[in-house]
Amino acid sequence: MSKRTRLPPARERACSTKTAEGSMPTTSTPREALTSRASEPVPDPTSRTRSPSRIPANSISNGASRLERHRKFIGGEWVEARGGEREQILDPATGEVIAEVPRGSREDVDRAVDAAVQAFPAWSDSTPAERMTMVLRLADRIDAHAEELAQLESRNVGKPITASRADLPFISDNLRFFAGAARTLEGKATGEYVRGMTSWIRREPIGVVAQIAPWNYPLMMAIWKIGPALAAGNCVILKPSEWTPLTSLRLAELAADIFPPGVLNVVTGDGVPVGSSLVEHPRVGMVSLTGDVSTGKIVARTASDSLKKVHLELGGKAPVIVFDDAAVDAVVNMVKFAGFANTGQDCTAATRVLAGSRIHDALLEALVPAVESIKVGDPRDEAVEVGPLVSRQQLERVAGFVDRARASGARVLTGGDRLGDRGFFYRPSVVTEVAQDSELIQREVFGPVVTVQRFADDAQALAWANSVDYGLAASVWTRDIGRALRAARKLQFGTVWINTHFGLTAEMPHGGYKHSGYGKDMSVYALEEYTQVKHVMAALD
Ligand code: NAD
Numbered sequence: 001m002s003k004r005t006r007l008p009p010a011r012e013r014a015c016s017t018k019t020a021e022g023s024m025p026t027t028s029t030p031r032e033a034l035t036s037r038a039s040e041p042v043p044d045p046t047s048r049t050r051s052p053s054r055i056p057a058n059s060i061s062n063g064a065s066r067l068e069r070h071r072k073f074i075g076g077e078w079v080e081a082r083g084g085e086r087e088q089i090l091d092p093a094t095g096e097v098i099a100e101v102p103r104g105s106r107e108d109v110d111r112a113v114d115a116a117v118q119a120f121p122a123w124s125d126s127t128p129a130e131r132m133t134m135v136l137r138l139a140d141r142i143d144a145h146a147e148e149l150a151q152l153e154s155r156n157v158g159k160p161i162t163a164s165r166a167d168l169p170f171i172s173d174n175l176r177f178f179a180g181a182a183r184t185l186e187g188k189a190t191g192e193y194v195r196g197m198t199s200w201i202r203r204e205p206i207g208v209v210a211q212i213a214p215w216n217y218p219l220m221m222a223i224w225k226i227g228p229a230l231a232a233g234n235c236v237i238l239k240p241s242e243w244t245p246l247t248s249l250r251l252a253e254l255a256a257d258i259f260p261p262g263v264l265n266v267v268t269g270d271g272v273p274v275g276s277s278l279v280e281h282p283r284v285g286m287v288s289l290t291g292d293v294s295t296g297k298i299v300a301r302t303a304s305d306s307l308k309k310v311h312l313e314l315g316g317k318a319p320v321i322v323f324d325d326a327a328v329d330a331v332v333n334m335v336k337f338a339g340f341a342n343t344g345q346d347c348t349a350a351t352r353v354l355a356g357s358r359i360h361d362a363l364l365e366a367l368v369p370a371v372e373s374i375k376v377g378d379p380r381d382e383a384v385e386v387g388p389l390v391s392r393q394q395l396e397r398v399a400g401f402v403d404r405a406r407a408s409g410a411r412v413l414t415g416g417d418r419l420g421d422r423g424f425f426y427r428p429s430v431v432t433e434v435a436q437d438s439e440l441i442q443r444e445v446f447g448p449v450v451t452v453q454r455f456a457d458d459a460q461a462l463a464w465a466n467s468v469d470y471g472l473a474a475s476v477w478t479r480d481i482g483r484a485l486r487a488a489r490k491l492q493f494g495t496v497w498i499n500t501h502f503g504l505t506a507e508m509p510h511g512g513y514k515h516s517g518y519g520k521d522m523s524v525y526a527l528e529e530y531t532q533v534k535h536v537m538a539a540l541d
Contacts, residue, residue, distance in 0.1 A: 076261025
């Protein structure tokens with residue numbers, strides 16, 4: 001599978017193996033107040049020139065089993081869960097336990113909210129430039145620890161190491177964008193709209209923001225959330241997925257001596273009670289969720305009780321519309337990559353190919369061998385392009401979709417079965433002869449499965465593309481610019497690509513239409529999400 005061809009800051013994806021084992025000392029350092037920190041000269045931001053002993057450590061080495069035991073990061077301290085319960089973290093390539101993290105409770109959420117509420121006044125009083133300096137230091141530190149983070153993410157998610165490595169420059173670039181862009185936030189109008197009065201706009205942080213992340217790109221999703229929220233002056237409680245918390249905990253470790261206590265907190269644990277307690281909490285002002293549509297509906301309903309602001313980045317079912325005049329090779333190369341990268345566990349995956357009646361057969365003839373050539377295997381192997389699914393549940397879910405489609409008459413041209421009996425591997429699959437109203441077309445599979453449908457004309461292509469509940473991303477392939485522009489206008493998706501698929505860049509927004517959610521990640525739009533607008537009017541006389 002070819003690597004993504006966009007410039008390094010455009011999204012490239014990848015994975016990791018080395019755990020945080022023994023990499024950090026276990027002493028913690030008292031933290032200075034924000035005010036004293038802000039007046040300090042800016043220290044060298046990279047960990048190469050800073051003593052690692054200044055970073056409070058998290059993982060507790062368990063020498064006998066090489067298992068990592070992690071704690072959660074609340075108010076600048078590494079703490080155990082109040083109830084002492086722990087959750088096991090698996091390596092999806094082997095099914096073996098690689099770490100244990102605290103299983104958080106409602107009490108842990110209360111504690112994190114207390115810490116964040118306490119930190120908010122000083123943090124929101126800091127200047128954008130002061131916050132930028134700290135966020136940039138975190139970006140530098142991520143770069144300095146890029147290989148370690150890539151290894152850790154690869155091991156926890158099962159993502160090929162080459163893909164995890166490719167993600168890291170994009171991740172730190174996103175953080176740098178938010179750091180600088182927060183200095184440019186603006187209101188739309190200032191002036192005298194009423195005689196004797198002057199009015200202006202203030203853009204203010206919301207306060208304590210709960211950020212609930214999924215398992216497919218744990219570190220990237222964490223950065224898309226904490227980057228704009230912190231840069232805009234909010235305090236954050238990040239809840240990583242219960243399956244993939246390791247890079248978020250390492251991120252907290254790397255950030256621990258950069259931000260004042262309570263500004264960034266990480267609480268691990270399950271959706272219920274940790275996620276739900278954050279959403280219900282009366283002192284949390286906003287919740288941002290990236291996850292499944294069903295979780296988004298629960299979060300939106302629950303948040304309505306306290307009228308919290310809600311930001312939802314949910315699932316997708318991206319159509320790839322291939323008109324008859326498209327370049328077959330280009331489409332095949334992109335579908336081979338964007339349909340199967342991260343084992344298809346991507347909300348923008350090129351999962352639903354809609355092909356014109358004249359190009360359909362040639363496309364399938366080239367696509368099937370291309371997909372069969374994908375190297376699936378151990379994520380640590382640098383030649384591997386596709387790793388396992390993240391969990392046994394996800395493997396069973398994907399297999400269930402394909403089995404049910406096959407039973408109802410679909411043709412599985414390649415794949416359609418589990419690979420081996422160790423770990424959670426599924427063979428990259430291409431399925432045809434699927435009806436538009438079938439489950440395989442209408443629901444997000446989130447696995448290495450691409451469907452191909454034949455359409456009769458442009459109107460049918462656009463109708464089929466739009467007739468799903470999702471609306472995150474779509475692509476159109478044609479040499480006819482007018483046709484491409486007409487399609488881009490008619491497609492009900494938050495991102496439309498023309499003769500490409502999958503590219504993202506820090507300056508452009510990412511977010512859905514319809515059931516894919518509301519609110520934007522990335523770009524200045526994401527920063528605005530984490531602010532509220534105030535009108536101040538003053539009498540001139
Ligand atoms: P999920 O909805 O199962 O879980 C997401 C997070 O929500 C987890 O941290 C989970 O613990 C938490 N959660 C679960 N129940 C909760 C509740 N009742 N209250 C509060 N929090 C709760 O999703 P997932 O399986 O981890 O991630 C995969 C999904 O995420 C896919 O649908 C994918 O398309 C979507 N996704 C979307 C984007 C995007 O940008 N739109 C990006 C990545 C992933």
